[in-house]
Amino acid sequence: MTDHDGKAEFPCLEVQGISKRFGGIQALDNASLSVYPSEIVGLVGANGAGKSTLINILAGVTRADEGEIFVDNTRVAINDPINARQLGIEIVYQNLALIETLDIASNIHLGRELVQRPRLFQWLNESRMQAQAKELLSSIGLDLNPKLRVRNLSGGQRQGVALARAIFFQARIVLLDEPTAALGIAETLATLEIIEQFRDHGLGVMVVSHNLEDIFRITDRIVVMRAGRVVGARTTAETTSAEIVNLITMGAAEEAI
Amino acid sequence: MTRQGLLVGALFLLCILITIGQPRFLTIYNWLNILQQAASIGLVSSGVALLMIGGGFDLSVGSVVALGGYLVAVGFGTGLPIPLVILLAVLAGAAVGAVNGYGVAYLRIPALIMTLGMLYVVRGGVLFLSGGETAGRGYPESFTFLGKGDLIGLPVPVIIMGAAYVALYLVHKKTRFGRYTIAVGTDAEIARRAGVNSRFHVAKLYILSGALAAAAGVMLSARLNASTTNAGIGYELEVIASVVIGGTSLFGGEGTIAGTLLGVVFLAVVHNALNLLGVSPFLQQFAIGSLLLFSAAADILAPLLAQRRLNLAALSQFRRPQSG
Numbered sequence: 001m002t003d004h005d006g007k008a009e010f011p012c013l014e015v016q017g018i019s020k021r022f023g024g025i026q027a028l029d030n031a032s033l034s035v036y037p038s039e040i041v042g043l044v045g046a047n048g049a050g051k052s053t054l055i056n057i058l059a060g061v062t063r064a065d066e067g068e069i070f071v072d073n074t075r076v077a078i079n080d081p082i083n084a085r086q087l088g089i090e091i092v093y094q095n096l097a098l099i100e101t102l103d104i105a106s107n108i109h110l111g112r113e114l115v116q117r118p119r120l121f122q123w124l125n126e127s128r129m130q131a132q133a134k135e136l137l138s139s140i141g142l143d144l145n146p147k148l149r150v151r152n153l154s155g156g157q158r159q160g161v162a163l164a165r166a167i168f169f170q171a172r173i174v175l176l177d178e179p180t181a182a183l184g185i186a187e188t189l190a191t192l193e194i195i196e197q198f199r200d201h202g203l204g205v206m207v208v209s210h211n212l213e214d215i216f217r218i219t220d221r222i223v224v225m226r227a228g229r230v231v232g233a234r235t236t237a238e239t240t241s242a243e244i245v246n247l248i249t250m251g252a253a254e255e256a257i
Numbered sequence: 258m259t260r261q262g263l264l265v266g267a268l269f270l271l272c273i274l275i276t277i278g279q280p281r282f283l284t285i286y287n288w289l290n291i292l293q294q295a296a297s298i299g300l301v302s303s304g305v306a307l308l309m310i311g312g313g314f315d316l317s318v319g320s321v322v323a324l325g326g327y328l329v330a331v332g333f334g335t336g337l338p339i340p341l342v343i344l345l346a347v348l349a350g351a352a353v354g355a356v357n358g359y360g361v362a363y364l365r366i367p368a369l370i371m372t373l374g375m376l377y378v379v380r381g382g383v384l385f386l387s388g389g390e391t392a393g394r395g396y397p398e399s400f401t402f403l404g405k406g407d408l409i410g411l412p413v414p415v416i417i418m419g420a421a422y423v424a425l426y427l428v429h430k431k432t433r434f435g436r437y438t439i440a441v442g443t444d445a446e447i448a449r450r451a452g453v454n455s456r457f458h459v460a461k462l463y464i465l466s467g468a469l470a471a472a473a474g475v476m477l478s479a480r481l482n483a484s485t486t487n488a489g490i491g492y493e494l495e496v497i498a499s500v501v502i503g504g505t506s507l508f509g510g511e512g513t514i515a516g517t518l519l520g521v522v523f524l525a526v527v528h529n530a531l532n533l534l535g536v537s538p539f540l541q542q543f544a545i546g547s548l549l550l551f552s553a554a555a556d557i558l559a560p561l562l563a564q565r566r567l568n569l570a571a572l573s574q575f576r577r578p579q580s581g
Contacts, residue, residue: 059450061450081449081450081451081452082452085452091450093450097447097450097451098447099439099440099443099444099447099448099451099510100443100444100510101439101442101443101510101511102436102439102440102443106436110436110440110448110451110452110453111448111451111452111453112452113433113436115433121432122432122433122434123431123432124431124432124433124436126431
């Protein structure tokens, strides 16, 4: 499915002309972008540029007013979070969205528990879920006991669990909202490494971040948003931090004149 | 875990103290009596415990107990067969729970207000329909067996309560329903984003609580061989006290079914002891209220104290002189 560049023919995720209005605020205005398999796209922009709204629409948490979404060249409707998952879209939220009172394995399987037969009582298959969680964690280089409660984990460990959960169920597209914002240096590097592994396994990845250093370290392309619009897209290897900063702030500067 | 250990210890100590003051306390007869009297409150508490683990709250249970009893009277009055009488009463309790659940989960009425309103709506409805009189008495013996009978040497209500606790323990620990209850009670929005139908799940928990409260009402009317309209008055305090003393968090997400049973037994023993020692019933309410407040304070303070210990430990690490 790849052409001579080693790039897939069509994007695994494509967004066309998405608009969303919250009362008097135009959060998204005809925004379009695409993510290819084995690619990390950085999504940057000032606060209020529309990045989170876009993520929420793709997650099925909010619904777009206008526009189309394609997954593997097929037009799709994302009405709720379950929908998004069925399409292979996984989100890693900034707050990680883990249930603190449950253990790691339960969090990874939340909403998709393995149950024993007969299915009538929805009896949990605890040992299999623990084993799967253990295997999954070690596959991204985390040596954690899946029976540990999330409450007792460090920030980096929690991020690891959130990342592991994202790739567990046939995910093809992973969207990460500020994955390194709350982490220390070592934990940030470990997280970025895991995100790069996602790409190496053929996933399409989109990372929202304010940290341009992280963005330049791992992305293949950078998409810049401002005031709900996509104002530029650059290949990471062919652009500079200064150009991206300019794209993020340019409009603001123009308007100020 | 430590909370329940503490509770078992306190219960044990209490038993020793009472036995010294009143040796009659430690007879099997007295214990079966304690458990039998605790059975209806215990049955209600089991459902409320799961509801509170799921982040809910139900003040209407006492009125639903009366509703269950009232419908027993109505059912027998119209000549329905016993199983149908019981089913109808339990379904009515579930319906009250559904109204609570709809109001809380879908209309977003605060649980305290929603279930307080239903406390009065249901109690008022039962009082109006029954004219405030005892609605029925003199039930068939095969029915009163549920409240007064013995089976393998145990009072039937105690067996019913025990079965409810075993079932809900398994639901909480072993099933997807229990897992979702913990998730929704901890953070309903996060659970929703993980694909759990949070609102519907919360509604189901209110339905369960209502159904079990009505079942307790049926059991109570069988024990008393009458359906009194003031049945279940004040249950909300006893039930919430049992659940909270049993270690369930007021903020949802945490708690155990076994702990709730311990809480029920603990309160029943306190009542029994105060009776045996001849303490005024008014002072008993005072005591139960104090125990509830004490447990609630412990629920709120324990995490804060644990956090402070952690902070102090972290600080002492920084203060440690550097080696090398």
